Amino acid sequence: MSEVSLVVNGRRVSGVVEDRTLLVQFLREHLGLTGTHVGCDTSQCGACVVHVDGMAVKSCTMLAVQASGSTVVTIEGLADGADLHPVQAAFREHHGLQCGFCTPGMIMAAVDIINRHPDDLDEATVRTELEGNICRCTGYHNIVKAVLAASKAMAQNRGNTAKANEAA
């Protein structure tokens, strides 16, 4: 058994877990954060993607003890209070989800993709970058649309913030 301590969605949490406990199990079973899903057992489907210290990670590929000391954001912690994250809003606006099971991982991966390509995101890049996330419902068409739209919205937000800062 090992002790783990980390910050999840802005809250400091700790627990004692079996050494073999995966991060996804710690999130789901110990913290009750069931928005992060498990869709496979070979780290292929991406339903379990969360952010660990700002980077997208498949939480089925990491032991809880490895994440100890890290800052983790899950789908439950992505929105800013009642305000949806632009990627969440875009998935709804563009019908980027159907059954919703792959959606949390898909959204967390998309946020990371946009963060890593702040200025030059195009359809081909989105499709390549989504390689680690499987969706069986949407055929990816509207997911790609949503990611591109969110990328634009986030760039615009950055522009507005920059302008506001200049004006100040």
Place this chain on the structure above:
Amino acid sequence: MGIEGIGARVTRKEDKRFITGAGRYVDDMVVPGMKHAVFVRSPHAHAQIQGIDVEAARAMPGVIGVLTGRELKADGIGNLICGWMIHSKDGSPMKMGAWSPLAVDRVRYVGDAVAVVVAETKAQARDAAEAVEVAYEELEAVTTAEEALKKGAPQLHPEAEGNLIFDWEIGDAKATDAAIANAAHVTRMRIINNRLVPNAMEPRAALGHYNKAEDHYTCWTTSQNPHVARLVMSAFYNVAPENKLRVIAPDVGGGFGSKIYIYPEEIVCLWASRKTGVPVKWVADRTESFLTDAHGRDHVSMVEMAFDKDNRITGLKVDTIANLGAYMSLFSSSVPTYLYATLLSGQYDIPAIHANVRTVYTNTAPVDAYRGAGRPEATYVLERVMETAARELGLSPAELRRKNFITSFPHQTPVIMNYDAGDYGASLDAAMKAADYAGFADRKAEAARRGKLRGIGMSCYIEACGIAPSAAVGSLGAGVGLWESAEVRVNAVGTIEVLTGSHSHGQGHETTFAQLVSGRLGIPLDQVSIVHGDTDKVQMGMGTYGSRSGAVGMSAIVKALDKVEAKAKKIAAHMMEADEGDIVIENGACKVAGTDKSVPWFQVALAAYTAHNLPGGMEPGLKETAFYDPTNFTFPAGCYICEVEIDPETGTTEIVQFVASDDFGKIINPMIVEGQVHGGIAQGVGQALLEGAHYDPDSGQLLTASYMDYTMPRAGDLPSFQVSTTETPCPGNPLGIKGCGEAGAIGSPPAVMNAITDAIGTNELTMPATPQKVWAAIRSATRH
């Protein structure tokens, strides 16, 4: 959210919970005292069980119980059944072999459940499952239907001699043979429809809870039809009487057919909960899903299509062998018969059709309906043959199809179906225009200059959806009726709950069903809630599959709404001292037509519940129930065009454009319909290019049992799709809906394969058209 009626492209009500991580799937459910189950499964494709030693497992840490098939049988739990009776052409009933939820004497496929371990944690249950010792005597296995039919093949069930389940036929053999004998041209092909694994992203799961004090069971399960699950578990599997069994299918992460059936695991979890005295949860890991979810397709067909000298089809003869796996799954027998052979007329006027279908046991996972179920197999047969015939006859594939289209309705085919409405020329024209079919030759020449092989292929599909009239399916062997039920509850403040027997697992019913009510009564969308998936809330239902929730489920809501409106009008007329016949309901009010008199909807609702001043003899309340049984199937149809570019050096296929033109009748929410088509096409393209379930022919091991081996379509494998619709309303139901859930998966595989074979100049290519196969086909085509 305002008033959003039929036709509105409104975003989905259910999305908020899914995009914020607040969806609730079976694996998210926690019941106090809940423990975890892991199944011990056969590692062999075929073996006799000589003994099971559970003592070591029982002594493992955290273990609460280890249960086997003998105990299950001793408690009277029944065998799994197939609920659709098919008779062979000699009149004998299909040969259903025994399928115990936990195998007793023999295992018949890799993954067959043998025992279950219940422990404090899933990890402990898994450890203990490893310690269960099963002594097997291995037997020879057979994995393909053609091999299983051969003399001397390993025999699976004593009930089915030669592994033959049934040998069934439809149509007029004599007339068809005569058409072929007298034909000016006959196109002959051997067509294989590759075996697929449905792969809903949420693995199957079940949580069984037996409450001893109440003698009552609750089952949370990943089901497309919780009421059918309750009925079957109660009436046939002897788990519990219906009044003591509640089945809940909460948020379900995709189904595609694979979650229609009642599997061993939910039965065992309920029974194990009673045996161990704790709630028992089981969640499949992905390899378990690959091994034990019902697979799809797996047909081999010999096809002959006859033409006269004017290139009109005069006959179609099909001989199909369908692999049903080790046991007959719940609806397995209907898929290669009434959902397949009855669609072999396609969009074409064919005077004589004959189909013979043999279904066969093999040492593989059970095979049942997967998105489209029989109709993709029929479409693939027809559309590959049509394309090949056009090439052999030197005709344009589009014009050969157009020449043979059915153009007047209703149209009775030689294989049962009576098409009610359609305009196949309209979808063909729309698709050809969208794809710039006329400009293809230039694009091909341009691609050739870049060293690429460019091809174009089309597919004109039809499907029978909205399944279906209960009397009709009953006469064809179905064990259940296929109506749907709805209840419309108007609350005292005028808000509404609609309880439906349909089940949404991605289709967006919470939005589209609410649109119907919002538009009709003129009340805001967020004042209408849709309740589904719980047998304690919704009285009865047949669930969601066969693109039936719009055509059948919503029609039931229309019927219930008719009754609600009729009563509301009586109350409003009484309140305004007007004639009932003059009352209209619009914009959230009951109005006296032609006057400025009106009462708001909520006041009518309130009057119904205060009951201070109702018309004489009227019962208080405003709540109505309806059951709707359709009069016919519905017949969505369309045309898909696929254009590919192939690198002859590597055999890699790129889909450069994919166009879909569908006729779904009336559309409730275009955004949702487009999403259904996108997803269906992706699954069809997956079948054509990437997917295939492969068993090792000797050992019977599933070689494609993980996402490392089974190629799921990923974002980079697919293009964006151009989808559009034409509309001929369905005359058979009140909303004119045909259904859209399966079309994409039905229409797309032949379009892709026709495009690839066009590009490389051969008619011989099987799905999935992997780079290796395409590369080899190019090489062999070049040698000729």
